[in-house]
Amino acid sequence: ETGVTQTPRHLVMGMTNKKSLKCEQHLGHNAMYWYKQSAKKPLELMFVYNFKEQTENNSVPSRFSPECPNSSHLFLHLHTLQPEDSALYLCASSPRTGDNSPLHFGNGTRLTVT
Amino acid sequence: GENVEQHPSTLSVQEGDSAVIKCTYSDSASNYFPWYKQELGKGPQLIIDIRSNVGEKKDQRIAVTLNKTAKHFSLHITETQPEDSAVYFCAAYLPRGSNSGYALNFGKGTSLLVTP
Numbered sequence: 001e002t003g004v005t006q007t008p009r010h011l012v013m014g015m016t017n018k019k020s021l022k023c024e025q026h027l028g029h030n031a032m033y034w035y036k037q038s039a040k041k042p043l044e045l046m047f048v049y050n051f052k053e054q055t056e057n058n059s060v061p062s063r064f065s066p067e068c069p070n071s072s073h074l075f076l077h078l079h080t081l082q083p084e085d086s087a088l089y090l091c092a093s094s095p096r097t098g099d100n101s102p103l104h105f106g107n108g109t110r111l112t113v114t
Numbered sequence: 115g116e117n118v119e120q121h122p123s124t125l126s127v128q129e130g131d132s133a134v135i136k137c138t139y140s141d142s143a144s145n146y147f148p149w150y151k152q153e154l155g156k157g158p159q160l161i162i163d164i165r166s167n168v169g170e171k172k173d174q175r176i177a178v179t180l181n182k183t184a185k186h187f188s189l190h191i192t193e194t195q196p197e198d199s200a201v202y203f204c205a206a207y208l209p210r211g212s213n214s215g216y217a218l219n220f221g222k223g224t225s226l227l228v229t230p
Binding site: 004006040041042043045048056090092097098100101102103104105106107108 | 118145146148150155156157158159160163165203207216217218219220221222223
């Protein structure tokens, strides 16, 4: 058990669908992150939240919409995605942002856009 | 160029041999360097990390070395076993730009295969 739980593990959606990814951390951390992992590319940072406040949006298209209702939960709302958005979406947490501490990752949601 | 470069992209070794993965980073102010292991179907898991006030750190069969002058750091796995087969990522905290603090930047990963 990693301490960071992501659901669902797998998701297949059409380009016109709306779906949400969920992340929950049980580590008492205050920072949460969304990363996109595609084949043969470095992990791409998408969004950062610190104490529920969004501190970074890494030029992510508006079809991805994050939500952080509290320090333990993070959502990624998806709508009108493109096939190139198919990837593994990883959630991570850390005590706080920018303090040189490691990130703790969940096992990801494998997203396929058809 | 990339902020964190990692080599090689693939590595195949015989069980019992050693494996070495190397990374370089761009900003001399970076002072924290974690290594992650990602097995199939799982997220990256921290296996070892090093801070800039030390040059080497060891934990059983894995060790990490850091050369701040040259801005490179390496992961060493000795007496490799088939269960070491996975993708390994290096990372470094790098500045995000003016007043944006630091964020963890990852290398592209090394796919390690240990054959019996």
